[in-house]
Amino acid sequence: MSFEKRTCEISGLEIEKNSESMIKLNMATAIIFFAIGGAAGLLVLLTRWPAIHLLPVEWYYRWLTAHGLLALLVWIIFFEVALVHFGSVTLLKSRLAVPILSKITYGLMLGGTLLVVVMVLGGQADVLFTSYVPLQAHPLYYLGIILFAVGSLIAFIHFFINAVVAKKEGEYKRTLPMVSFGIMAASIIGIMSIAHGAAIYIPTFLWSLGIIETIDPSAYRLVWWGLGHTSQQINVCMMVACWYGIAAFLFKAKPASEKLCRSAFVLYILFINVASEHHLLVDPVFSTWHKIVNTSYVMHLAVLASMIHAFAVPASIEMGLRKQGYNNGLFEWLKKAPWGNPAFSATFISIVLFGFLGGTTGVIFGTEQFSIIRHNTWAITGHFHGTVVAGTTIAFMGMAYFLIPVFFKRDLIMPGVAKLQPFVYGTGITILSITMMAAGTFGVPRRHWDYNFSDAPFGYQFDSTVDIFMGLVGIGGLIAVVGGAMFVFVTLGSIFKGNKRA
Amino acid sequence: MAIHEPQGNWWQPLSKDEKIWFILALVWMLVSFLYMPIQHFIGVQNPPSESYRVSAEDFEALIEAQEEKYTVGEENGFPVVRPNPDEPVYLKASMWEWTPVLELEKDKTYKIHLSSVDLVHGFSIQPINLNLMVIPGIDYVVNLKPTSSGDFRILCNEFCGLGHHTMVGKINVI
Amino acid sequence: MSDEHNGFHAPGTFVLAIIFLVTFILLWLGHAKWLTDIWEMY
Ligand code: HEM
Ligand SMILES: [Cu+2]
Numbered sequence: 001m002s003f004e005k006r007t008c009e010i011s012g013l014e015i016e017k018n019s020e021s022m023i024k025l026n027m028a029t030a031i032i033f034f035a036i037g038g039a040a041g042l043l044v045l046l047t048r049w050p051a052i053h054l055l056p057v058e059w060y061y062r063w064l065t066a067h068g069l070l071a072l073l074v075w076i077i078f079f080e081v082a083l084v085h086f087g088s089v090t091l092l093k094s095r096l097a098v099p100i101l102s103k104i105t106y107g108l109m110l111g112g113t114l115l116v117v118v119m120v121l122g123g124q125a126d127v128l129f130t131s132y133v134p135l136q137a138h139p140l141y142y143l144g145i146i147l148f149a150v151g152s153l154i155a156f157i158h159f160f161i162n163a164v165v166a167k168k169e170g171e172y173k174r175t176l177p178m179v180s181f182g183i184m185a186a187s188i189i190g191i192m193s194i195a196h197g198a199a200i201y202i203p204t205f206l207w208s209l210g211i212i213e214t215i216d217p218s219a220y221r222l223v224w225w226g227l228g229h230t231s232q233q234i235n236v237c238m239m240v241a242c243w244y245g246i247a248a249f250l251f252k253a254k255p256a257s258e259k260l261c262r263s264a265f266v267l268y269i270l271f272i273n274v275a276s277e278h279h280l281l282v283d284p285v286f287s288t289w290h291k292i293v294n295t296s297y298v299m300h301l302a303v304l305a306s307m308i309h310a311f312a313v314p315a316s317i318e319m320g321l322r323k324q325g326y327n328n329g330l331f332e333w334l335k336k337a338p339w340g341n342p343a344f345s346a347t348f349i350s351i352v353l354f355g356f357l358g359g360t361t362g363v364i365f366g367t368e369q370f371s372i373i374r375h376n377t378w379a380i381t382g383h384f385h386g387t388v389v390a391g392t393t394i395a396f397m398g399m400a401y402f403l404i405p406v407f408f409k410r411d412l413i414m415p416g417v418a419k420l421q422p423f424v425y426g427t428g429i430t431i432l433s434i435t436m437m438a439a440g441t442f443g444v445p446r447r448h449w450d451y452n453f454s455d456a457p458f459g460y461q462f463d464s465t466v467d468i469f470m471g472l473v474g475i476g477g478l479i480a481v482v483g484g485a486m487f488v489f490v491t492l493g494s495i496f497k498g499n500k501r502a
Numbered sequence: 503m504a505i506h507e508p509q510g511n512w513w514q515p516l517s518k519d520e521k522i523w524f525i526l527a528l529v530w531m532l533v534s535f536l537y538m539p540i541q542h543f544i545g546v547q548n549p550p551s552e553s554y555r556v557s558a559e560d561f562e563a564l565i566e567a568q569e570e571k572y573t574v575g576e577e578n579g580f581p582v583v584r585p586n587p588d589e590p591v592y593l594k595a596s597m598w599e600w601t602p603v604l605e606l607e608k609d610k611t612y613k614i615h616l617s618s619v620d621l622v623h624g625f626s627i628q629p630i631n632l633n634l635m636v637i638p639g640i641d642y643v644v645n646l647k648p649t650s651s652g653d654f655r656i657l658c659n660e661f662c663g664l665g666h667h668t669m670v671g672k673i674n675v676i
Numbered sequence: 677m678s679d680e681h682n683g684f685h686a687p688g689t690f691v692l693a694i695i696f697l698v699t700f701i702l703l704w705l706g707h708a709k710w711l712t713d714i715w716e717m718y
């Protein structure tokens with residue numbers, strides 16, 4: 001087939017016109033919402049910092065709702081829609097099969113986002129992003145979420161349409177390249193997760209309109225986490241695909257075993273869905289065996305998959321760098337790696353932090369008995385800032401540094417700032433995550449406005465070491481905010497003001 | 503390369519280091535999985551799994567009956583209840599209170615029935631940091647044996663509206 | 677290359693992975709210990 005495309009001189013990629021504009025649009029939108037979500041994070045952070053305690057109570061919960069939604073949902077999924085296009089069109093040297101679908105996706109997701117933000121900041125949805133019934137928000141809040149979800153569902157389905165068209169037109173013969181394979185796994189998980197989303201948000205929407213009488217709170221939690229957790233596995237899959245991608249672009253790295261890595265993606269698809277029940281380990285209603293089999297047995301096979309990737313990606317980088325001649329001793333390759341290239345440093349930081357901060361704690365807190373001593377404490381918040389921030393977000397940052405010159409045909413501005421950025425953000429999130437977990441170990445609750453309990457009938461004072469951790473969370477968070485702002489300035493600045501390439 | 507379709511036969515045996523890593527990871531995953539069922543047989547700290555449906559009205563009635571029978575005093579406007587270890591104990595979560603204040607004996611096992619009459623709440627005993635969910639309409643039966651004595655607090659650690667941060671209850675263990 | 681590293685393709689990564697596994701196990705054991713500090717419950 002012939003269609004309009006150009007060859008990128010940095011990467012050698014062939015870039016088709018329709019997908020190019022959608023990738024640019026989704027990436028830029030993602031970064032703008034990352035900025036707003038980060039600002040919301042700052043407000044929440046400054047409220048939880050006892051020395052500052054910035055916001056009044058209702059605004060704390062509103063900005064917390066906004067932070068959870070904008071960062072976890074909006075930034076991440078807009079970026080993933082860009083990756084879906086990248087994996088199913090650019091990497092397959094193919095074309096966007098149905099351009100109108102991409103536009104519908106974008107319109108629904110943006111419309112949904114705006115509706116949700118207006119409802120939340122307008123005080124019509126003080127329910128946090130989990131909206132556990134019988135807490136109730138304005139019907140338009142649920143509608144906004146549904147629009148957003150339908151938009152992203154169309155994007156995930158579009159992956160398969162593109163891939164089938166590419167195969168028909170002979171762009172690949174037997175199987176997808178590994179990166180596309182990972183994005184395909186993410187798209188399958190995406191479709192599963194949005195099926196749960198429909199099963200829970202549509203009844204809840206009808207309930208908020210008064211059409212359905214009640215929603216069982218326990219059933220709500222079960223199905224909601226079928227969405228909430230499964231969608232985190234989209235993020236893990238996409239993150240791993242980015243790791244493989246950056247390793248390949250920068251080092252021509254080849255996974256030592258395509259067999260093992262692809263099988264690991266299949267483990268994700270098969271086992272992640274039931275793992276969502278590790279959110280319900282200290283809930284009533286579900287039986288012990290149900291909890292153990294669902295969350296754990298099967299989750300641990302999905303964890304095995306992560307351990308495979310966490311070895312395979314750095315191993316492929318090591319092999320690539322050894323081929324370039326850095327073959328002395330155990331670690332010459334690591335010392336001589338291109339640490340000044342933010343696409344590389346972000347990727348490597350993401351791999352290390354995801355493993356050490358997010359991965360280990362995820363398995364531990366997801367152990368049935370250990371959940372008793374961690375559930376709903378700040379340790380959980382520390383854990384997922386290790387996965388979805390230190391892991392996924394930093395991996396996407398690395399990918400953004402690579403993709404912006406390729407797709408916008410502009411050089412990165414402020415290369416010195418870009419070079420430092422992954423280290424600043426990584427350091428901040430590491431401090432934030434570890435100290436949140438430390439505070440949670442002493443019982444500090446998540447989603448809580450007043451850690452001094454001054455208006456409560458019975459006062460309570462945490463162990464005095466906790467004060468130190470609360471302050472360190474604030475300091476780590478501020479460093480992360482600086483790192484986040486550096487990312488936003490460099491990327492948006494490059495998109496709009498970077499030196500144009502031919 | 504991971505951005506191109508693999509060529510030739512890519513279903514190849516693993517390299518030595520990958521194979522060792524795979525086995526180590528698999529073994530560790532199996533060990534940490536098996537810990538969970540085994541801990542149910544040999545451990546003494548496990549999530550309770552007995553629960554029933556209960557309506558808010560019925561649960562309120564149980565709480566009142568318990569107060570009539572076992573109240574021994576009052577603290578900050580809350581009845582202090584000293585239940586009999588051989589009988590069921592009721593603890594109610596509501597916006598934004600834990601009722602009643604319980605007075606328990608150290609090293610005695612109590613069957614505590616936990617429920618909420620409005621929203622979802624989080625039951626969090628401090629400073630020992632023991633956490634469970636409380637769901638409206640569900641009676642969660644918790645067999646609890648305090649193994650240390652003193653004053654304990656029950657925090658709410660699931661968001662339950664704007665008074666969430668004031669929802670603190672009390673347990674005295676003597 | 678394989679001769680130099682006893683058949684290992686990525687010996688450096690392997691060492692990092694072992695450090696990771698040891699950290700993981702120690703953290704896990706810490707939690708197993710902390711669990712026993714709370715009240716008895718079933
Ligand atoms: C500048 C970086 C960031 C800072 C300083 C920050 C800080 C915080 C703080 C202080 C909380 C509140 C915890 C509480 O009060 O219970 C929080 C919650 C949360 N954050 Fe972040 N965060 C950052 C980036 C992110 C990113 C990039 C994501 C997602 C990709 C994210 C996802 C979440 C989620 C899902 C919650 C939970 C909200 C809830 O409990 O309802 N954060 N964050
Ligand atoms: Cu509450």
Ligand SMILES: [Cu+2]
Nearest residue numbers: 658660662666
């Ligand atoms: Cu609460």
